[in-house]
Amino acid sequence: MNRLLRSKNLILTIGLTIFGIVLVVTLNPDGYLRVLLNLLTFAGIYGLSAIGLNVHFGWTGLLNFGHASFMGVGAYVTLLLIPHAAGREGDITTTGLPLFVAIIIGVISAALFGLLLGLPAIRLRGDYLAIVTIAAAEIFRLLVRDLENITGGVYGIISYSQNLQQYRPGFVTNLATKFDIAPSQTWVCLIAWISIVLVLFLLKRLNNSPWGRALRAVREDEDAVRAMGKNAVWLKLQSFMLGAGIAGLSGVLLAFNYGSLETTVFIPLLTFYVWAIMILGGVGSLVGPIFGSIIFWVIISETDRIAYIFFENANGQQLAGVRFLLVGFLIMILMIFRPSGLLGKKEELLLDVK
């Protein structure tokens, strides 16, 4: 019965995703490919980030509200290692490392930052951890903004996109020009979705391994894990590092999608976006965040229409206002009426303070 219910949920979710995409196509009769590409790129990047958050919250039950800082560490470390220009009039500087190595160092840095942030998790229970992680993310953002001669401060980092685009294979360019869409974004989109497939494959293996079972046991009953001779603290830290590394990778992709990187990208709202996606997709579900992300971005990309209903000639502020209004509402409603999201298992959901 349970199995039947799960497959019913999956069919419903896939149906909803397809419906969302069809909706976007019908609402944007001309140039729907460009809208779809933009949507799928953001969905891929945020979905990847949500998969990382799911390792923290869904698997291990760690209440992480500093996810934006993991994405930020990955993005900044990677960009600072490859040719880039910082600040308004910065010159191109580089360390000469190849892009691939820089990304790996960026991801490892994000994981190490996760280890650092995970240390309080040893001592603190759920709600305190939420406060600590959101505060640490803000410290990170304020420091990055303040280190103006390295990170460009409020002016950000620019002139780095070419590092990724020079590896763009010919068929991507041909395909993009054939369908009249931006080749650079097509390449980022492709990498994002390839990363998702690889990460999901890795997580699937981990999830079924003894390590994955021990991790879920930490969420259910930490004392029992200790009694079995497992090191619960180290398991939590490993989970923090794994999730943070995945988030770091998505941060790198986000930076390459934007073309210029400013500290305002990593405000707490980014974390809340990822939370909304994770809850929508299903806490603890492996593929849930992907569908959650696509549906979320379908909603986001069409909210401007709602804004124009209420405000004639809506300005940018009103458009953003309506969009975030909807995000807040979505988080509230989902958490109250369907905390397990589209594909989550209710019995696996940790919602009480340990």
Place this chain on the structure above:
Amino acid sequence: MLDQLGNGLLLGTIISVASVALSLLYGVTKIVNFAHGEIIALGAIATLFFSSPIDYRIEFLGFIPPLGLSFAISCFLAVLTCGIFGGILELFLFRPLRKNNVGNIAVLVVTIGLSIFVRHLYLLFATGKVQNFPLELQRRQTYLFFDMTPRNLNVLIAGVIVMLLVGFFLTYTRIGKAMRAVRDSEDLSSISGINSDNIILMTWVSSSMLAGLAGIFQATINDVRWNMGFLILLLIFAGTVLGGIGTSFGAMVGGFLIGIFVQVSVGLPFMEGHTEAKNAIALAIMIIILLFRPQGIFGQKERIS
């Protein structure tokens, strides 16, 4: 460094009043309220709305003419508005959640959603412009060894009086005692004939009124912004945690300490040219406190985990 002490005391007053409110609510309901900042902003926005004279250049709620009430009455009405808002939140959102045994973490996520929702309602209906209360400009004067305007001195005094009143209210009145009883054990207080639902409602109302007052203080000292509550929320958490979450006296002291620390740190030698990072120091203090003394300065150990 000493010239920043006046600013520190003022920021301390804001954080202190808001921390007491947050701590009271956490103590009684165990809710970490991320929407606390939005109630603070409501206090300031409502005051501006009530007090703006007819000919004042008001950007808020453009389709309703400003009411032009006197500033004192506006403050009173704004605090009342916040109280009603808090009561509505409890009656229509948090009480049903509690009755359905929704876990603490789910409620925490709900308050985050609520915070985003309400904050952007302000952005839509109160615009993103930075505005000031319709009060005349004042010159700074020297009191003892710190500088501030006479109005800000009044804010400081009002803040101290309010906190003394809160302390008196919690220690000596029947409702205050009942709140502390529910905080210590909801089951035991129910057995003793305390209607815990009513007490929690009262806590929401009084916590929201205090938060609204903190918002009025903040807007008097600085200005009114749609996201003013969220900007100061983490400092309020820092103040609450430093003093000991769930304690009232601790939150008062912790709030003042954080406020003074943030402002005085601007004068430190290595902070020269890095004033933007001053909030980072307060947050770092909070994390260190949580690591080494999670119950805060005045908290009791058994309240933690």
